[in-house]
Structures are given as C-alpha cells and as structure tokens.
Amino acid sequence: MTFYQPVGNEIELFQAAADNGLPVLIKGPTGCGKTRFVRYMAEKLNRPVYTVACHDDLTAADLVGRHLIGPDGTYWQDGPLTRAVREGGICYLDEVVEARKDTTVVLHPLADDRRELPIERTGELLTAAPGFMLVVSYNPGYQSLLKGMKPSTRQRFVSLRFDYPSELQEQVIVAEEAGCDRDLAVQLVNLASALRNLKDHDLEEAASTRLLIHTAMMIKAGLPSLDAVRAGMIEPLSDDEATVAALMEVVYAVFGRPGEGR
Numbered sequence: 001m002t003f004y005q006p007v008g009n010e011i012e013l014f015q016a017a018a019d020n021g022l023p024v025l026i027k028g029p030t031g032c033g034k035t036r037f038v039r040y041m042a043e044k045l046n047r048p049v050y051t052v053a054c055h056d057d058l059t060a061a062d063l064v065g066r067h068l069i070g071p072d073g074t075y076w077q078d079g080p081l082t083r084a085v086r087e088g089g090i091c092y093l094d095e096v097v098e099a100r101k102d103t104t105v106v107l108h109p110l111a112d113d114r115r116e117l118p119i120e121r122t123g124e125l126l127t128a129a130p131g132f133m134l135v136v137s138y139n140p141g142y143q144s145l146l147k148g149m150k151p152s153t154r155q156r157f158v159s160l161r162f163d164y165p166s167e168l169q170e171q172v173i174v175a176e177e178a179g180c181d182r183d184l185a186v187q188l189v190n191l192a193s194a195l196r197n198l199k200d201h202d203l204e205e206a207a208s209t210r211l212l213i214h215t216a217m218m219i220k221a222g223l224p225s226l227d228a229v230r231a232g233m234i235e236p237l238s239d240d241e242a243t244v245a246a247l248m249e250v251v252y253a254v255f256g257r258p259g260e261g262r
Helices: 009-019 034-045 058-064 081-085 101-110 166-178 184-196 209-220 225-237 240-253
Strands: 026-027 049-053 065-070 073-078 091-092 118-120 123-129 135-139 158-161
Touching: 009 034, 009 073, 009 158, 026 034, 034 049, 034 135, 049 081, 058 065, 058 081, 058 101, 073 081, 081 091, 081 101, 081 118, 081 123, 101 118, 101 135, 166 184, 166 209, 184 209, 184 225, 184 240, 209 225, 225 240
Parallel strands: 026 135, 026 158, 049 091, 091 135
Antiparallel strands: 065 073, 118 123
C-alpha cells in the first residue's frame, strides 16, 4: 500500500466525507503530499482513482468524454470524470483553478446533493454510482483574481488545509520514501527548515517535501551531497543565479563547503 504519514486528522476527515458522499477540496503548497494523500485514501477505501492534471487548455470534453472515429465508425469514449461517476470511483482534479471556468461548471451538479452528470452529446443524465467522490486541489499561493476559486464553488466542498509536515514527521517521510538513513533525512530536513525561514529572497515556493525525497534518492545513489542538493533542492527553487548562490550559502552551513565534508 502507498506510504502516507498523517500530519493531523486528515484521514478521519476524508473518511467522514467519503462515508457521506461529500466532495473534498484540498489546498496546500506544492509538494506537501496532496496527491499522495488522495492515492493513499483511494487504496484505503478500495476505490479506483482517476487523476486529471488541470491546465488552461483543459476542456469539458477532456473530463466528460467525446466521440471518436474508429474502424467501425464513430463511437463514444468516456472521460475520466464519467468513468469515475459510472464506477463509483474517485475523480481527482489536481490544481483545479488552472482549468477554464466553462470546464469546471460541469462539476457543479456533482458537487451538491444531485450527484448528477449530464452528458449533452449522448443525451444521458448519469446519477453517480455509490462510492463516487469528487476531490479537487489547488495551491492558494498561486491564486490571483483571474485564477481563484469562486466562493460559490468553494462552499460545495469539505475543505482540508495541508502544509509541510513538522520536522519529525518530515524526517520519517524522507527516510521512508527515499530509503535513506535517518541521519541524512535529519540533515535534509534541517536544510529545508533553514531555507523555508529565509525572508530576504523572493522565492515563489519553499523547498517542498518532494524535493527532499528526490535529493535523498540521488545522494543514496552515490552522488556527492552538494551536487545532489544543488540539483535536487536549490536549482528547482529559482532561475536567478544570484539567488541560487545565496541559497547555496545556506547549504554550505549545513553540509559544509566543497572539500570540507560533514
């Protein structure tokens, strides 16, 4: 089963929503475990999960389905949302605010007590099978007036707020996911904490738990620690050379400078 380290009562809250057929909204920064959590809960509930990475060009047809042309003529193919509705599975829309507003409108009758999906192109009106669950996520830090979620939409969901785990929890996660020793996990988490506490660098995102896991994997594979940290944690945070150089000074304080070793 997928490993997931709880950081609060999110499992109990999601379970209660699932038991009552309620949609769930998960908000939190990049790489804090939102997608991992949904996959874990789908396994725990023994339900199929259909994940959609939302973007500006996502259409309603991408979610619901479309007619295709095959050797025997035209046929209908369900989209991930329709499959989840028919099968009683979980449809997970990652970064839902990135999708066009005319696309997310199709979610409204599924996110209230109707639990229905009208398919205009086939004339069907599907009632969600038992077990169907709509789950969406987004990063509040990226919201703008153009890409925020409307209050009328937000209020259809049970909302869970995610953040980066505590240092002790994050050490367990990194060691488990990367298969590295606890000392390395502690060192990387200490570095992440130092980077997240920086106030004088204009970073769009803090160092995520995902980046720590990637870095630990590279170090475990035999790469020099400083090279792995720079490629796995620092370069993904900024394209600005001066900012990267400043962040590397924090790395040296934790891992030592080239030739020193710690």
